[in-house]
Amino acid sequence: MLLRPITFVRQSGLPIATQIYLSLRTSLLNGEIPVGVRLPSTRDLATQLGVSRTGIVSAFERLVAEGYLTSRVGDGTRVSEIQIDKTAPAVENVAPARLSKMAQQVIQTSPRGIMPLLPFRPGTPALELAPLELWGRAMRMACLEAKPDALDVSDSLGLPKLRQLIAERLYRTRSIVCEGEQVAIVSSSQQAFYLIARLFLEQGDEVWLEDPGYFGARRALFAAGANIVPVPVDKDGLDVVRGMQRAPNAKLAYVAPSHQFPTGYTMSLERRLALLAWAQSSDALIVEDDYDSEFVFEGPPLAALYSLSKHARVMYIGTFSKTLFPAARLAYVVLPKNLVEPFRCIRRVTDGFTPTLLQHAAARFLAEGHLDRHIRHVRAAYAERRDALMDAAKLHFNGLANLVVVPTGLDAVAWLPPHVSDRAVASAAHKQGVETFSLSQFAMEPIAQGGLVLGFSAFSADRIHLAASQLAKVLATF
Incomplete structure (x- = not known):
């Protein structure tokens, strides 16, 4: 006796035995099959469903091992006496676990997912x-x-x-x-x-x-x-x-x-x-x-x-x-x-x-010695990309931002005029496909002057010049 049909999809990537096990378990957890009811034999159920008896046996064995079913020689396979709370809400409607205040604050300040790499993301090799x-x-x-x-x-x-x-x-x-x-x-x-x-x-x-x-x-x-x-x-x-x-x-x-x-x-x-x-x-x-x-x-x-x-x-x-x-x-x-x-x-x-x-x-x-050789190689490449950023800033940022000479590292700061919100600029730039971080977003207290952190190490000279041109157009609107 089954009060709920067993569902499965033959072309699914999930084995049929696993699908049958999950379907039966759902019915048992929802109380849709009364306690003590004797289930059809594995041979009969396999014939009804048109599947291999091996899959049915595998599903029954898992359910017996987990306590949902009992199996005795001469008595067949029956539903165990498990306590089911029929008033419990569906899993998707259960309120999330109560997080600590620390966890809540960490979540609020953590980045959401991994974004595509765009100029001028800082700190990227x-x-x-x-x-x-x-x-x-x-x-x-x-x-x-x-x-x-x-x-x-x-x-x-x-x-x-x-x-x-x-x-x-x-x-x-x-x-x-x-x-x-x-x-x-x-x-x-x-x-x-x-x-x-x-x-x-x-x-x-x-x-x-x-x-x-x-x-x-x-x-x-x-x-x-x-x-x-x-x-x-x-x-x-x-x-x-x-x-x-x-x-x-x-x-x-x-x-x-x-x-x-x-x-x-x-x-x-x-x-x-x-x-x-x-x-x-x-x-x-x-x-x-x-x-x-x-x-x-x-x-x-x-x-x-x-x-x-x-x-x-x-x-x-x-x-x-x-x-x-x-x-x-x-x-x-x-x-x-x-x-x-x-x-x-x-x-x-x-x-x-x-x-x-x-x-x-x-x-x-x-x-x-591979690390030392690699560092020498990329250091030369980064120097060229730094120079490309400096050249692009001179060409495009005239009066819009002041890019400071970079003696070391993977990024530079373009300081903005005092009246310009660096967060607003960064947000507008992102909409134009330019990724730059505002200086103020790294600060816990208000800063006197805003700026944009421009990473150059991960981008070719051509991409740097193109992104600088796009950023200049954004800056011109402020």
Whole structure:
């Protein structure tokens, strides 16, 4: 006896046995087949439906295993005595789970989906220049040479060989003196921010954050319960005096001293030393985000803030998302020695470790010199694209916006006249197929002058000139 017909579609990608199981389960959960009713035999039901008996047997076995049906020799298959709430609303009408206030605020500030890459999206490397053949060869060799232990659970801090290679490279390129044991491999800078916050912050602890500043760091720190204190940024970087006035006892300070995002400013030596002195006197720690310092176009690169710290007050974060591509999902943290073991423990309770085979591939890629060669190659390309943006700005932005010379990084700021809303311009530009972020959207407090963050690294000179022309037409309407 069946009070509700079993429905299935023969040409569906879903196996008929699965469709029959789902149809019967729906009827049982809705109480459409009374408790105790004996179902037709699998042979009879297969004949009625015109399907293989094997599929019916498979569906019945699943329903018996899950408790919807009972089957006894000589008594057939009957509906179990399951408690059904017939007044319960359909699943699609059930109210969503009650989210925490933190989750609600994170959702409000998080981007919605992945949008197509358009000029001038900032912070994006030239994906068409990614060394996929070399990276693929490194991945292939990592798999071919992998021993069984490479497939097991791995050290939460990462592969020792990769950590050592990163430490050696940081000494050459960023003047950082550290041991491989102090390097922790993570999946992204974002994860590093969150882990550091969970490691050191209690709910409501104050954290200095550059303002305007990188909202990825803001979201991660907020999600960890931080009380974020916006600290103004000017041409010399983070204003340490203002930070001390606003939150002298903050537990952490987040800075990008080599190339502040989104303003592009570099922190002066005086400010760097003042920040380190404050951290020492206040027993605070500094998170240094060094996301794109590899791409210096004019003059020698500045040494990392970490290299100036004499009292183990700085945690340095680097990433392969900019030097290679975001899908690499590889970043790293350089930790003071006394924080290595605590970081290992806090990493274990999140995702445990970064995929080991991926780390083996990255180690081979670095050891064979491919990363250094790739960076030299794209640095030259980015310099040309930067020049193209500067030329396009001179040609099209005359009086409409002031593009500041870019000595380093992947993007630049076009400052707008005081009376122009950068958010309104960015919104209007997007409707014309130009993606640019307003400076004010990165700020927690009102800013004196609006601007547009223009990424150039991911786009050819032709696309840059075309997009600049389109943006100029938008600017002319304000």
